[in-house]
Amino acid sequence: MKFPDSVYVQRVEKAQQLMGELGGLVFGPSAELAYLTGAWEDTHERFSGLVIPRAGDPVYVAPAVDAGNLSVPFPVQGWQDGENPYALVAHVLGHAGTFGVGSALEASHLLALQDELHGAAQLATPVLKELFMRKSPEEVAQLREAAHAIDSVFGQVRIEAGRTEAEVAAELHELILDSGHTEVDFVIVGSGPNGANPHHSFSDRVIQPDDVVVVDIGGTWGVGYHSDCTRTFSLGEPPAWLPVLVEAQELAVQAVRPGVTAALIDATARDHISAAGYGEYFIHRTGHGIGLSLHEEPFIMAGNELVLEPGMTFSVEPGIYLPGECGARIEDIVVVTEDGCERLNRSPRHG
Numbered sequence: 001m002k003f004p005d006s007v008y009v010q011r012v013e014k015a016q017q018l019m020g021e022l023g024g025l026v027f028g029p030s031a032e033l034a035y036l037t038g039a040w041e042d043t044h045e046r047f048s049g050l051v052i053p054r055a056g057d058p059v060y061v062a063p064a065v066d067a068g069n070l071s072v073p074f075p076v077q078g079w080q081d082g083e084n085p086y087a088l089v090a091h092v093l094g095h096a097g098t099f100g101v102g103s104a105l106e107a108s109h110l111l112a113l114q115d116e117l118h119g120a121a122q123l124a125t126p127v128l129k130e131l132f133m134r135k136s137p138e139e140v141a142q143l144r145e146a147a148h149a150i151d152s153v154f155g156q157v158r159i160e161a162g163r164t165e166a167e168v169a170a171e172l173h174e175l176i177l178d179s180g181h182t183e184v185d186f187v188i189v190g191s192g193p194n195g196a197n198p199h200h201s202f203s204d205r206v207i208q209p210d211d212v213v214v215v216d217i218g219g220t221w222g223v224g225y226h227s228d229c230t231r232t233f234s235l236g237e238p239p240a241w242l243p244v245l246v247e248a249q250e251l252a253v254q255a256v257r258p259g260v261t262a263a264l265i266d267a268t269a270r271d272h273i274s275a276a277g278y279g280e281y282f283i284h285r286t287g288h289g290i291g292l293s294l295h296e297e298p299f300i301m302a303g304n305e306l307v308l309e310p311g312m313t314f315s316v317e318p319g320i321y322l323p324g325e326c327g328a329r330i331e332d333i334v335v336v337t338e339d340g341c342e343r344l345n346r347s348p349r350h351g
Helices: 005-017 031-037 085-093 107-117 125-132 137-154 165-178 192-196 242-255 262-275
Strands: 024-027 049-053 059-063 076-079 099-101 121-123 183-191 212-221 229-234 287-289 296-300 313-316 319-322 326-329 332-336 341-343
Touching: 005 031, 005 049, 005 125, 024 031, 024 085, 031 049, 031 125, 049 085, 059 085, 076 085, 085 107, 099 107, 107 121, 125 296, 137 165, 137 212, 137 229, 137 313, 137 332, 165 183, 165 212, 183 192, 192 212, 192 319, 192 326, 212 326, 229 242, 229 326, 242 262, 242 313, 242 319, 242 326, 242 332, 262 296, 296 313
Parallel strands: 024 099, 059 076, 099 121
Antiparallel strands: 024 049, 049 059, 183 212, 212 229, 287 296, 287 313, 313 332, 319 326, 332 341
């Protein structure tokens, strides 16, 4: 499943406009490449990638053994084992001088390209950041569908005493696929003290009647966009501090709008938790961007003075983690609108 070819052509044209002083761009297999071509290809050790000159048509350079499987809206130049693929890149870029490369290009290919082009490489991150961070309406629609699908999973899963984390995780895995996701990206079920580890996956621990259980799940949807949502379930009496976390997440979501910084959103959640005496137990950033990559710009954290703009899409997920006792996290995906934000997840935030 892909967007129409015209979407990828327009993205590449925009990349050319944003290239600045760079003599060209080269992207290997990655979410970046999928964003620009619609192709999720992996040719292993052989060089493969999209080559974008400053002007003119881009060329997809690929091993001949894989070229026939490609479906991209750009000319494909195949090369056979024993030939020099980097010479093909040089032919497309010409005398490029300094050229930009994608963040996932392997070092062996990068060094070979520098030798062939007799130029210096630098990360194309600034170019792609301009494209990646502001999602188009079509991309937001994909993320919205993914969010609603993952919401449906929370409405069906059984978080019950007597079940193991692994049993709940297996049910979640099946429900994510049944919801329409093409892949399960991750499943976290952290009960009791395991919930105090934000990146705990799941174990054979039996869920107890008075446990707090953190469930964080995500999958791949449609043309490759991701869902990511966390809910906290209290099987017994909820911790007295849980309303503090609920309030912090809500305040942070309400603070999202064009013109404010990523750091301000982080501070909004963090300051509320700190004021209640739990600041030392909030041990990670408040959020991360999401799209074709599960984690991408913008990162919602202290020190990031990036100004939010319409179309930027990210998680808002403060947490409180008491070592040896329990933890809690609440996470929604939001998209910045012209006058505020849209919260893409709609399921109850704790149960």
